Amino acid sequence: MAESSSGSDDLLLEVSGLVVDLPGRVRAVRVVDEVSFDIPSATTVGLIGESGSGKTMTANALIGLLPDGAIVGGSLNWRGEELLTATASRRRGLRGHEIAMIFQDPLAALNPTQTIGRQVGEILRRSGKSRAAVRERVVELLDRAGIPAPAEKLGSFPHEFSGGMRQRAVIAMALAGNPSLLLADEPTTALDVTVQARILRLLRSIQEDAGLSMLLVSHDLRVMAHVAHQVVVMYAGRVAERGATSDVLRQPAHPYTRALVDSVPAVRTKTALAHPLPGTPATPSNRPAGCAFHPRCPLARERCRTEQPALRAVAPGRWTACHFAEKVLDA
Template sequence: MPENPAGALLQVADLVVDLPGGKSDLRVVDGVSFDVPAGTTVGLIGESGSGKTMTALAIIGLLPGGAATGGQVVWRGEDLLHAGPTRRRRVRGHEISMIFQDPLAALNPTQRIGRQVGEILRRDGVPRGEAGRRVVELLDRAGVPDPVRRAREYPHQFSGGMRQRAMIALALAGRPSLLLADEPTTALDVTVQARILRLLRSIQERDGLAMLLVSHDLRVVAHVAGQVVVMYAGRVAERGPARQVLDRPAHPYTRALVRSVPAVRTRTALAHPLPGAPATPANRPAGCPFHPRCPLARERCRLEVPAIREVGPDRWSACHFAEEVLP
């Protein structure tokens, strides 16, 4: 089980996800562990292809063509990986909801926004009139202007920011305790990003929700998350309090990520892009998966997979030489 599980709504322990990949399955999530305490935000960060979204989809049981083949997803003491399909459907939307990164793709283009937001209400047997009133309230809470009129419109009539607000309203319809937000500000301009993040924070504070924020944008995570989990090549590279991890990384990958984003590391315009290409499930190197791009790599890194270990109070790193990375 993940360390320090006290008070956790969600515990992910040694999660493994395999996807079909030609001659053999591809391991896209490999032994991932973390927990999400009630009322907190945990950031799940890393480059594209690091396994962040697959981890979130495994939690909610929406893996496309693959399966969680190992580990545990413990929700309020119940392992969802061993729950039946009826129970998992009940958890989705009612207890755990997901905000998808592309609302235009996630929303049905042939149905009005109000009908989509109200689907879970109708499924629960809420009378039509009451469901209509609740839909308007949800859209209003999500910051959609003139919600009565906009509920009758279609997704293509909404801007990108408004579609994301509609997705947030849909996610809140079942009154969940945990939101999985997968790149909720992708493809939005900076001003709209800030508004969406403020909205998510205000909803979380008002309703006491927990949130798992999946993002490759360290600036977003730095402003929202209390804890972060850094993923690389399907594994956890580092985890701990967000401010400490981003200010004093304990893994060369995290340090390289921070140096590549000026707003996280410094107020200057200088940045240092990561060298090389990210490892993928199909070409994951032996030993530490980051070693081909790591300036500290040694022979041990090429041969031995580093176990994640505690390197300070509530600080965990999967680096053989984490103590040398910490400033």
């Protein structure tokens, strides 16, 4: 499992009490509820959870891809600057140059009518670089992203690339603005297992070589175990647990995290069986009272049905939102 490579307290982004509401049929739905975590320099932080847990909405909030007025509370502190009160111009300038995003579907992220070279070089052309300088830099970026014979691929269109090659092109686009933080939203979901492993190795190599920070959104615990230094476990729009990846996955402090770990098939023996999570995942639109996980939790008591647990420290560098976290840790 990945261990933190950064002993620095230098934080790129501090997310504090983030609240996001989106329009619903009858009333607004709170899709992100009081979410807090930090992204240190040169560190990969993972957002993990089932579908509907609020992972992608949280990532979109960080880069400003939500509708106006959707963020109704909290703070996004970027290197000492409050992004929620920054001007629209400043937020646009941040995207691509300081914070860049790698989207889940590379085919949807690429314009089918433009060449790969033109799309990767777009942000460079806007910075006023000469045509020759842009071409040289684009070839360098494609090469860094692992695309063979990059100079020959400049005139290729997205449909001429395989899924893995398209994802590499999207990664090259994200790197073009020389960002400090990459947001990767399920970057390997649409790829086969072999290509997934290659893309993950590439992302880890880029993060380490360039000293970037990365927020990796995924539902796959095995991905997190090999890539993320820290992990934030989300359920129904809230943080269930967060801490160092090795600590959280080896010794969960929340029943939901424990259930996630138990649901992943073991890879050491061919006969190992997984234990699927019982029940139906809660979502922000059907979040139960009290602890949202209580209908699926074997430890649930009356208090869990009525009282929402606060996110609290249970060990150095470990936070969990469970009334019985100590019991879970002991188990």
